[in-house]
Amino acid sequence: MITAGIDAGSRAIKVVLLGDGDGDPLAETVGPQGIDQEARATWLCEKALEEAGLSASDVARVVATGYGRKKVPFAHRTITEITCHARGIRRLVPEARTIIEIGGQDSKLIRLDGRGAVRDFAMNDRCAAGTGRFLEMVANRFDVCLSELGDLAVRSKNPAVISSMCVVFAETEIIGLLAAGAPPEDIVGGVQHAIATRVAALGGRRVAGPVVFTGGVAMIPGMDRALEGVLDQPVTVAPRPQFTGALGAALLAREPGA
Amino acid sequence: MVQNCTEYAEAARNRGLHVVGICCEYTPRELILAAGGVPVCLCGGSQATIPPAEDDLPANLCPLIKSTYGYHLTKENPLLEMAELIVAETTCDGKKKMYELLAESRALHVLELPQKPGDPDAAAHWRAEVGKLARTLEERFETEITRERLREAVRLMNRDRSLHRRLARLMRRDRPPLTGRHLLCFQTLVAGIPEDHAAMEAFLAEHEGREPEETGGGAPVRVLLTGVPLPHGAERVLDLIEEGGGLVVCMENCTGLKPILEDVDDEAPDLLQAVADKYFHLPCSVMTRNETRLSLLEELAREYRAECIIELVWQACLTYDVESVHVRRLAERMGLPYLMIQTDYSPADSARIAVRVEALFETVESRRPAAVER
Numbered sequence: 001m002i003t004a005g006i007d008a009g010s011r012a013i014k015v016v017l018l019g020d021g022d023g024d025p026l027a028e029t030v031g032p033q034g035i036d037q038e039a040r041a042t043w044l045c046e047k048a049l050e051e052a053g054l055s056a057s058d059v060a061r062v063v064a065t066g067y068g069r070k071k072v073p074f075a076h077r078t079i080t081e082i083t084c085h086a087r088g089i090r091r092l093v094p095e096a097r098t099i100i101e102i103g104g105q106d107s108k109l110i111r112l113d114g115r116g117a118v119r120d121f122a123m124n125d126r127c128a129a130g131t132g133r134f135l136e137m138v139a140n141r142f143d144v145c146l147s148e149l150g151d152l153a154v155r156s157k158n159p160a161v162i163s164s165m166c167v168v169f170a171e172t173e174i175i176g177l178l179a180a181g182a183p184p185e186d187i188v189g190g191v192q193h194a195i196a197t198r199v200a201a202l203g204g205r206r207v208a209g210p211v212v213f214t215g216g217v218a219m220i221p222g223m224d225r226a227l228e229g230v231l232d233q234p235v236t237v238a239p240r241p242q243f244t245g246a247l248g249a250a251l252l253a254r255e256p257g258a
Numbered sequence: 259m260v261q262n263c264t265e266y267a268e269a270a271r272n273r274g275l276h277v278v279g280i281c282c283e284y285t286p287r288e289l290i291l292a293a294g295g296v297p298v299c300l301c302g303g304s305q306a307t308i309p310p311a312e313d314d315l316p317a318n319l320c321p322l323i324k325s326t327y328g329y330h331l332t333k334e335n336p337l338l339e340m341a342e343l344i345v346a347e348t349t350c351d352g353k354k355k356m357y358e359l360l361a362e363s364r365a366l367h368v369l370e371l372p373q374k375p376g377d378p379d380a381a382a383h384w385r386a387e388v389g390k391l392a393r394t395l396e397e398r399f400e401t402e403i404t405r406e407r408l409r410e411a412v413r414l415m416n417r418d419r420s421l422h423r424r425l426a427r428l429m430r431r432d433r434p435p436l437t438g439r440h441l442l443c444f445q446t447l448v449a450g451i452p453e454d455h456a457a458m459e460a461f462l463a464e465h466e467g468r469e470p471e472e473t474g475g476g477a478p479v480r481v482l483l484t485g486v487p488l489p490h491g492a493e494r495v496l497d498l499i500e501e502g503g504g505l506v507v508c509m510e511n512c513t514g515l516k517p518i519l520e521d522v523d524d525e526a527p528d529l530l531q532a533v534a535d536k537y538f539h540l541p542c543s544v545m546t547r548n549e550t551r552l553s554l555l556e557e558l559a560r561e562y563r564a565e566c567i568i569e570l571v572w573q574a575c576l577t578y579d580v581e582s583v584h585v586r587r588l589a590e591r592m593g594l595p596y597l598m599i600q601t602d603y604s605p606a607d608s609a610r611i612a613v614r615v616e617a618l619f620e621t622v623e624s625r626r627p628a629a630v631e632r
Contacts, residue, residue, distance in 0.1 A: 067609065067613070080620060081617075082613070082614075082620070083617060117621075117624055117625075118620070118621045118624070121614075
């Protein structure tokens with residue numbers, strides 16, 4: 001059975017096409033999110049089908065996840081990102097007990113039981129503090145792209161203290177630090193440390209290992225090390241972290257009831 | 259049922275009765291009724307009255323307090339405008355200080371709650387407070403709370419509580435004949451309106467003692483909702499839960515079962531004492547310690563076969579926020595998934611709350627026997 005998982009996130013849409021068995025996905029596509037989500041998701045699916053040499057009628061089930069999951073008209077079912085990430089990680093890193101997922105506008109900490117199923121979870125509530133959006137703001141401020149931002153952070157020797165977690169207030173704080181002559185790498189290092197602290201706090205005092213880091217922000221260099229520093233334990237970046245949710249959705253699409 | 263409250267209060271006032279505002283379930287409605295009063299609930303549930311309230315009150319304060327105060331400023335709550343007296347209480351600090359501002363232009367009596375219900379002096383102190391309220395009502399309305407009048411009021415309130423309890427107990431079934439939202443609609447701002455009692459009786463006559471037929475389809479997730487009350491207008495989280503595939507089978511809060519589980523003994527030799535006793539037992543988070551709430555939650559979770567516990571905490575409600583640690587631990591001990599939702603009256607975070615609620619339900623469903631076998 002061929003299934004598709006579509007993760008309609010706040011900043012990007014990800015599609016995974018999955019065949020039978022435990023093999024790698026048949027295709028993965030990603031593109032930016034926009035107001036015409038339906039058209040974008042359709043186009044990304046077509047692109048994935050083309051890559052895999054398949055047609056839409058070959059796909060048995062489609063599961064949509066992500067914040068735009070209800071607006072994917074060709075999905076058979078919607079499942080939240082929390083369940084989908086847990087399912088994706090169970091496939092990729094079965095021994096994981098904690099998932100930290102940071103996406104465009106959410107950060108989540110998901111605790112897993114011995115079977116790799118969700119035990120409980122916590123996520124940021126109202127604001128974009130500790131998320132990809134926060135890092136985008138910082139990248140814009142330094143006029144670099146997100147990956148270059150990470151390269152800056154790894155060079156930081158003495159991360160600055162950023163106490164504001166509100167995107168708007170933090171921007172003001174960063175302007176102040178720049179004016180005071182703080183080197184950009186230390187400001188970015190400070191931002192990463194602040195995000196890591198914020199996300200780790202979702203887990204309370206005890207975060208059980210192994211810890212897996214996933215979501216789009218996991219692709220940014222330095223973030224995993226910032227998390228390791230705060231959690232005081234190793235943090236593994238999931239393979240192809242941007243696609244974990246879509247992979248989980250495609251896996252869940254195989255199950256009865258999906 | 260809320261719609262007819264203003265009309266009822268107006269008619270009562272025209273008959274010479276006194277409209278008395280109350281803001282908390284610790285306030286004994288029996289005393290107000292026995293003094294020829296009509297107790298009306300003033301708790302604000304409207305986002306619209308919050309911005310005006312923030313002229314005087316801090317932004318980082320519970321929305322219930324701000325909304326109630328906003329109605330005071332905008333004079334848009336007809337029940338508040340009709341009230342000859344407001345009976346306030348020292349539950350949380352935010353309310354206490356807000357009442358001082360209300361008292362600048364409205365008649366107000368404050369009941370002082372003991373904070374340590376386990377203390378040997380606490381019950382006597384509360385009994386004295388209830389006595390002082392009785393005297394205030396008698397003096398203000400130039401009347402006497404006789405034993406007969408008090409007993410009549412006790413019986414009316416017992417009947418009111420009993421009807422609400424019977425409705426709530428319909429939710430113990432596998433397929434309850436109503437939703438949590440529907441049950442909340444039987445809540446009213448004025449207790450004991452005869453038409454409301456008749457409507458409840460009619461609903462009970464139709465549904466009690468009769469299991470509805472299986473309708474098929476997936477069973478919704480049975481939710482025990484605890485935490486802060488849901489005043490009229492602030493039902494958003496309840497709606498999100500039930501739209502997301504849940505069924506709130508039990509509400510252990512002040513707009514649910516908490517205040518109606520215990521009745522007053524109408525044959526007690528000292529009726530005022532019996533009234534005081536009933537209210538003294540309320541398991542509110544302002545009390546230290548508040549272990550009764552936890553044992554009640556455990557009992558209700560079993561009785562209503564809850565599959566998860568959702569706790570609602572209004573933003574900046576410190577006592578429920580801190581106490582949620584105990585509730586979370588209880589849920590863990592009982593093996594029930596637990597979710598705490600902290601929010602206010604604005605719909606800004608509805609999408610995020612919906613995600614968390616749906617993810618919680620997915621977790622519950624994955625643990626159901628049929629799913630585990632897969």
